[in-house]
Every structure is written in C-alpha cells, then in structure tokens.
Amino acid sequence: MSHGNGGDPVDLPVLTKADFSSDQETRWCPGCGDYAVLASVQGFMPELGVPPEKIVFVTGIGCAGRFVYYMDTYGMHGIHGRAPALATGVATSRPDLSVWVVSGDGDALSIGGNHLIHALRRNVPLKILLFNNQIYGLTKGQYSPTSEEGKVTKSTPFGSQDHPFNPVSLALGAEATFVARTVDTDKKHVAETLRAAAAHTGAAFVEIYQNCNVFNDGAFDAVRAKGEKEQNQIRLEHGQPIRFGPEGERGVARGADGRLELVDVAEAGEEALLVHDAKRQEPSLAFELAHLAARPTGPTPIGVFRAVDRPVYGAELAPALDEARAQVGKEELEKLLHSGETWTVS
Amino acid sequence: MDEKTLEKIDRVVVRFAGDSGDGMQLTGSRFTDATAVVGNDLATLPDFPAEIRAPAGTPHGVSAFQIHFASRDILTPGDHPNVLVAMNPAALITQLGAVEKGGTVIVNEDGFTDPNLRKAGYGSNPLEDDSLDDYQVFRVPMTSMTVRATEGIDGIKAADAQRCKNLFALGLVSWMYGRPTEPTVDWIHKKFEDKLPVRDANLAAFRAGYNFGETAELLAVHYEVEPAPAPPGTYRNVNGTQALALGLIAASVQSGLQLFLASYPITPASELLHALSRHRRFGVHTIQAEDEIAAANMALGAAFSGCLGVTATSGPGMDLKAETIGLAVAMELPLVVVDTQRAGPSTGMPTKTEAADLLMALYGRHGESPLPVVAPSTPADCFGSAIEAVRIAVTHRTPVILLSDTFLANSSEPWRLPDVASLPDIDPGFATDPAGFQPYARDEKLARPWAVPGTPGLRHRIGGLEKEDVTGNISYDPANHEHMTRLRADRVARVEVPDVEVDDPDGDASLLVLGWGSSYGAIQGAARRLRREQGLKLATAHVRHLNPLPGNLEDVLRSYERVLLPEMNMGQLSRILRAEFLIDIESYTKVDGLPIFTRDVMEQVERRLA
Numbered sequence: 001m002s003h004g005n006g007g008d009p010v011d012l013p014v015l016t017k018a019d020f021s022s023d024q025e026t027r028w029c030p031g032c033g034d035y036a037v038l039a040s041v042q043g044f045m046p047e048l049g050v051p052p053e054k055i056v057f058v059t060g061i062g063c064a065g066r067f068v069y070y071m072d073t074y075g076m077h078g079i080h081g082r083a084p085a086l087a088t089g090v091a092t093s094r095p096d097l098s099v100w101v102v103s104g105d106g107d108a109l110s111i112g113g114n115h116l117i118h119a120l121r122r123n124v125p126l127k128i129l130l131f132n133n134q135i136y137g138l139t140k141g142q143y144s145p146t147s148e149e150g151k152v153t154k155s156t157p158f159g160s161q162d163h164p165f166n167p168v169s170l171a172l173g174a175e176a177t178f179v180a181r182t183v184d185t186d187k188k189h190v191a192e193t194l195r196a197a198a199a200h201t202g203a204a205f206v207e208i209y210q211n212c213n214v215f216n217d218g219a220f221d222a223v224r225a226k227g228e229k230e231q232n233q234i235r236l237e238h239g240q241p242i243r244f245g246p247e248g249e250r251g252v253a254r255g256a257d258g259r260l261e262l263v264d265v266a267e268a269g270e271e272a273l274l275v276h277d278a279k280r281q282e283p284s285l286a287f288e289l290a291h292l293a294a295r296p297t298g299p300t301p302i303g304v305f306r307a308v309d310r311p312v313y314g315a316e317l318a319p320a321l322d323e324a325r326a327q328v329g330k331e332e333l334e335k336l337l338h339s340g341e342t343w344t345v346s
Numbered sequence: 347m348d349e350k351t352l353e354k355i356d357r358v359v360v361r362f363a364g365d366s367g368d369g370m371q372l373t374g375s376r377f378t379d380a381t382a383v384v385g386n387d388l389a390t391l392p393d394f395p396a397e398i399r400a401p402a403g404t405p406h407g408v409s410a411f412q413i414h415f416a417s418r419d420i421l422t423p424g425d426h427p428n429v430l431v432a433m434n435p436a437a438l439i440t441q442l443g444a445v446e447k448g449g450t451v452i453v454n455e456d457g458f459t460d461p462n463l464r465k466a467g468y469g470s471n472p473l474e475d476d477s478l479d480d481y482q483v484f485r486v487p488m489t490s491m492t493v494r495a496t497e498g499i500d501g502i503k504a505a506d507a508q509r510c511k512n513l514f515a516l517g518l519v520s521w522m523y524g525r526p527t528e529p530t531v532d533w534i535h536k537k538f539e540d541k542l543p544v545r546d547a548n549l550a551a552f553r554a555g556y557n558f559g560e561t562a563e564l565l566a567v568h569y570e571v572e573p574a575p576a577p578p579g580t581y582r583n584v585n586g587t588q589a590l591a592l593g594l595i596a597a598s599v600q601s602g603l604q605l606f607l608a609s610y611p612i613t614p615a616s617e618l619l620h621a622l623s624r625h626r627r628f629g630v631h632t633i634q635a636e637d638e639i640a641a642a643n644m645a646l647g648a649a650f651s652g653c654l655g656v657t658a659t660s661g662p663g664m665d666l667k668a669e670t671i672g673l674a675v676a677m678e679l680p681l682v683v684v685d686t687q688r689a690g691p692s693t694g695m696p697t698k699t700e701a702a703d704l705l706m707a708l709y710g711r712h713g714e715s716p717l718p719v720v721a722p723s724t725p726a727d728c729f730g731s732a733i734e735a736v737r738i739a740v741t742h743r744t745p746v747i748l749l750s751d752t753f754l755a756n757s758s759e760p761w762r763l764p765d766v767a768s769l770p771d772i773d774p775g776f777a778t779d780p781a782g783f784q785p786y787a788r789d790e791k792l793a794r795p796w797a798v799p800g801t802p803g804l805r806h807r808i809g810g811l812e813k814e815d816v817t818g819n820i821s822y823d824p825a826n827h828e829h830m831t832r833l834r835a836d837r838v839a840r841v842e843v844p845d846v847e848v849d850d851p852d853g854d855a856s857l858l859v860l861g862w863g864s865s866y867g868a869i870q871g872a873a874r875r876l877r878r879e880q881g882l883k884l885a886t887a888h889v890r891h892l893n894p895l896p897g898n899l900e901d902v903l904r905s906y907e908r909v910l911l912p913e914m915n916m917g918q919l920s921r922i923l924r925a926e927f928l929i930d931i932e933s934y935t936k937v938d939g940l941p942i943f944t945r946d947v948m949e950q951v952e953r954r955l956a
Binding site: 068096 | 583608645669677767806
C-alpha cells in the first residue's frame, strides 16, 4: 500500500500483530477504551508495509502517553503537550520514517494546542491519533477542553463554565489536510480510518472517541453503545450519499435555508441526499459536517471529513540536504572558514 | 593649502552615533572591515535600542557602534571613546558622557535643528554655548554636503541623498585614520549592483567625506595606526554569532552528523538562526518553530533520530525550554542549547548584555537534573566553544548549555583561522549491534548507546519517566531512583575538562582575578596595563567550563591570598565557588547592561593592590 512516510514499501517477511507488541505489561484501568485502540493499532501495523524499526511512536503526558511503551517500535514518551513538536523533529529530519503521535484531549488540545495546530498547518508527515475521552484521567477526573458545559468534576464542583472544543472543527480550522473521526471499540472502522490516515501523504488527524470508564463512563454511548450506535453513527464515505440508521433510512440533506439537516430518506427522496466529498480543497462542507452534531449525544458523523493534497512539509528539503551534505567535507569547511574578507600575517 | 600633519598613535577608540535609521551599524561595520585590512588589532561593540525605529531624533532611538583599534594586541572595544561622531543632538547628549575629556567630537551640524535640539532635551544649542569646551569639536555640515555631492545623479532626490550621510561620515573618519577606501568602495559596488543610482549616491557621499577631510582646513591632523604584530596566519573578522554558527557547522562536519537547528525568533539569538539558515550547502536544517518549547522539542526529536540537535535562544526562551531540557537529561540524548544571555528579568533590556543565567543554566530545572555548561570567552572563542559543547553532548549523550551573551554575539574581533586538520573528530558511535542491546547500558563514560530509528534489532522506547538502569524500562523502585539520580550526577562529573590556565608572569602575585564568559578581554586588558603601567603583581585565570569545573580550580584558588571575581550578575559564580570550595571569593558585580570594561577591573584591582 502507499503511505505518507516510512519510505517506499518493501518486501517484508510476513509480520503479525505480535511483532508490534512490546513485552511491557499494559497498565491502563481495566475496561479502558485505550486497550481496544492499542489492539487495533497493533493489528493494523503489519498492513503498513514498513519494517518496525522504521516506525516511531511519539506521545505526551496523560493516559494515552503510555501507548508508546506498548508498541514494539522506536518510541519517545515526551512531556505534556509537546509530542507534535518532538515528532516534527523526528519526521522532518528523517523522512524515511513513519511517525505516529498518540495524544489525548488535555495533552493535544489544552497544554499542547499550539503544537497541534502548527503541525497541522505545516502539513508535517505525522499520523496524529487524538484519544478524546472528554476528561482528565491520569490526574483523576478534572474537566477537559472537550468536556461539556456544566460538567461537574472535582475541579468544577458547581459545573464547568468552559465552552468545549470540537476537535474536528479545530483541526479543520488549522488547515489540516486530513481529518477523521472514529470510535475506540469499532474495530473495523478504526482499522479503516487508520488505513486512510496512513495512505495520506501529509499530516493526518484522527479523533478517536475513547471511553474512560472510571471518570467519564458513557460519554459516547450515543455512538458507541449497542442499540444506540446503529441509530446515531453517520458514516461518511467519499463520493457516497450520506445516510445512516439501521436500514439507511435517514440521511443528510441541504435544507431550503442552505443549512445541513437530518432527513428521512423516504420523505426527502434519495436524490436530495448530500454526497460526501472529502477531497474538496475548500473546507466549508467538512466544517458543516463537523458541526452537524455539537456533541456526540445524537446522530454524529464519523469517518474521513477531509483528505486533500498539499505539499508535505520538508518532503523535498530533507533529501536535498542529505545530498548536499554528502558533497561537502573538510575541504569545503576550510573554504567556508576562509570566506569573506581575510588577510594574512606572515 | 598647508600640508596636513600626520601623527602616529598606537590606539584609538571611535564611536559612531546617530538615529537608529541613520545606518550607524553599517557605518561601523564598514569601518571595521577597512580596519581589519590595515592589519590593526580591533574589537567592536554595537549598542542599539530594542525599538526598530524609535521616534526620530529622540534619545531612545540612538544607535551607536564603537570600535577600538590599535597597533598592538587589544582585547576589548575600549572604555572611553577618543572620537565621537554624532549625527544629531540626541546622539550627542546620550553619548558625550562616555567620551574622554579632551576627546574629539565630530558633529553633523545639519542635524542640530531646533526641533532636533528640543527632542534631544537641549535647552540651548551645545554647538553655540560653552558646554563642549572640554572637547575638540568639529562642525561638519554632513547632510548638505552629501546632498550637494549627489546632485545630478539620475533617480536620486534630495531625500534619498540625505540617507547617504552616514557614508559621508564614514569617508571623513576613514581619511582621519588612514583607512583604505577600496574595501568600502568594493562593498558599495557589490551591495547596490542592482540599484545603480543608489550605488552612485553612496559612492559620491563616501568620496565627498574622504575628500572633505583631505582638503578642508578644519581638520589639520590625521593619524596613522600601524598594523599590530600578530601571530602568523590567515585572519578574518568575526562576531560571536558568526563564530558560533561556523563552530556548529564545523562540529557537524567533524562528527558527520547533520546539523538541525530549531529556534524561535528572539533578540539577540535570532541572528544565529539567520546565520545558519544560509548554509543548506552544508546540509544544515533549520526550522523556525511556533514557540520556544517547540524549538527545543524539535531539536530533541531530531537528536533521537540521529542528528546534531541544536536550539538557540536568549533568557526568556530558556525559561520556556527548561522542561524539555530536563527531558533531554532523562532521555540522555545529545542536545546543544545556546543561551545568548541578555539583561533580565522578564523582557528586561533585550539588546543589552548580562551574564545572569548561570545559576539557571546549572540548576534551573526541577528535580536533580545536572548538565554540562560551557561559556565562550571572546567572539572568536565562540567557534571553539561550539565544537566543545558538541563534543561533550555527543560523546557523553547529554544536553549541554552553551552560555554566550549579547556582548559576545554582537562584538567582533580578528580571528586567526584554525587549521581544519587540527579540529577534533567527534565520533557519534551509533549503536548498531543487536547482540545484548540495552538502551540504558553504559560505557566507561557512563554514556548510554545512541540507537537511532531505522536500525534493525534496536527498537526501544525512551521518555521522561524514571528509567531502570540498563534496561530503560519504567521504574518507580526507590533504590533505582537513588541510583539513577547519583548516576546522572556522576555522568556529568566524569566529563573531561581541561585544567584552568593561570597567567602569573613572575609567579609571586597575591591576587588572582578570575573570570568567566565575556569578561575575559577586560580582565586580560586590565592585567596587562596594571603590570606595565604600575608594576602591579596580579594573576589571572579564566573558566570556560562551568560544569563540571576544571579539576585544578580549587588548588589554583587556594594558592592565592585573594581572589577577585568580576561578573555581569549579582555574584553567581562566586556563590558557586564559595559553596563548592569554602573559599572567600571577593565578588565584583556589574549589572548595567554594558560589558565589564577594562577600567572597571583596573579600579577593583587598584583598590586592593595599589
């Protein structure tokens, strides 16, 4: 398969999930959504077609930060919020590597918001997986930048006053070239989304709704729980009319006022349904879809919102620099030192 | 007309001062290049405001450039100018205090208009009253003579012409001190090859200034400063920033590592980003990061990937990088952090010098997080110090802080170019052998393997959580943390550092003047003058490695009755030495944003010995 970085696909011995699983004992709380994502990522890695030594995982602080220790690849566990910056150093200096960032809503959107938006607008070849559980887990349950208004936590006993981020909208606003959303336990959809992210040549941003069963259990039940998710997951597929529901009986159409609305397909007619276009350079449709659901409490789009091409940061520079460096040595250094006005004393 | 008198002098300090839009830095640097060509020894000190263009004509907007040149070896830009060139009243009122009594003041008479006098704060015109009686004043209508000299050049209006008055001043002072005109003329040709009218106007202004000196009866004397004896070799003029950039490139070549610099713009360290960004030919990879923290992380990420990771900043940026530097301590990866110190706290005085980040460099991170610190002593020494910082970082797998300062970064001096063959090779010693590989196994220096991504069989994970020694696995074991904390200290203590050299000509001095950083020139200059002029006995020594300290330092300090330590801070190194060695260091401190001057050190020594 093609992929954003990690060099050209090579003939590899057949690798399995076990080849990407480290010998470290996983230490998330029992029942944590992170287990499901870890299994999906480890399971997807053989498909990437990149030898494990050319894969680097980079994480920050928070429960998601531990992810790096469980992957048998190269890995850096950095400081809070800075994983995109650390990973930018790895990816731009070594375009032959496949570089993955795993972060959480506090790590990526609060303390590290600046690095996230700049990595996205630069289009650094990184795959950024944001585990959004809408809570601070590792510090034991404070509200996060994606928690709903009025959220009662230890740090907000009277309810939070903060308006939350919509991570997909934020990534689109940062000019991200690839933006997707998936749900931790939806193995097949997670794998599809990872596949699409890996195939993208620039920065890929994937929001993963991840259940924290200790501090914020059920936050995503509408799109995650059996019996509800069938009703509420709006699966976006490029080039396909957007419809959802167990029988595809509902859909998304553009209303008379120009806004997107949810419709009954039988009433509105199939021809009225909006056809998803993830490749549109202009991001307004992706924004509209991001705002179709203010919160994941009812029908909510998942899948790839946007996947467009833009020059990849450093893609041409790094090989050119390698080539330049191969041409210079002590002789050129000598000349460099002697450049400019010099004079000789004998 | 009469023949002009040519007088031989052995040294002179000239200061050019004007509005920040007047091109005084350019005037100074052109004069410096011409002076280097003569073969004089020299040292320069640019002094400019933080504001890019403060209101014209006000004291806030005055930009100055000082050059000290001599027919003998000199070490500082000079304490007191012998000659002040003042382009307007604000330049005169702010700079006159520094000029030696009886010194020469050359003013652009045209700049002394009523509005300019008022903006500068003069109640009456100092050219008309007796306030300049202590000085030899030359009034030269530079603006109007420049306008006249450029008349008839197509495409040059009077307003354009006035902007060339700095070249008139340069021409005039070049004549006064017998500077060759070719370097300046060549430079003008090259600089303005695409703008011929501007080129011609500048050439006309420069020649007019030179010819004015030669013909006007106003100036009866001009001077000759003979070349300074210097060790044989090829020389060029460098400031600390240029030398530092060249040193990092040289270290890249000597180590075979790609130089990767990530920086966020900050005065005065941006200049290093600018300098290195031009060297793609040497494979230098530069990134202007979104902030200081990102810059440090990008450099660290590149280091993990097998590059020579460097981040450069100044004081406020160091505050922000602290956590990442701590991460580099835990990860035990090579990283060079350049701190061009400036006057603080907070934004402080961004263009003024200070050396008050020493304690921060040594201790400014949470937990026990020791790292080596190297401080260059002169602009040219920034070259060797950069290589030394890289050597330590790479071979010991540790972040290293290179503590420069604003004075060193901006000041320039002749640099005898080193023989590239004599530069040390730096072996990155990348790990490649999977047999028995452990990420936190150690060699005799206690350095761990540098295993970079892409190497088969060496996959591993590192991070800020405490590591179990050898395996690198996460560990909260009490005994392991105690062991690792002591081990990290031991790792730094084992960095081999050359002994400090003592200059004590007769071996019988009772007072040692110890320095670190940019005080080197002032201390050496003071020692020479005190010995030569007053026959005083004093010894000097200079510390380049602030951590670990040179092994012989304690013995050296103990072998003198008294130790004087001048610093551009409130006594930070003296505090450390007192704590380390229980020696009663005598601290002299200066925190006015200006470098330590030779005169400052002389006064301190005289007070103790004379």
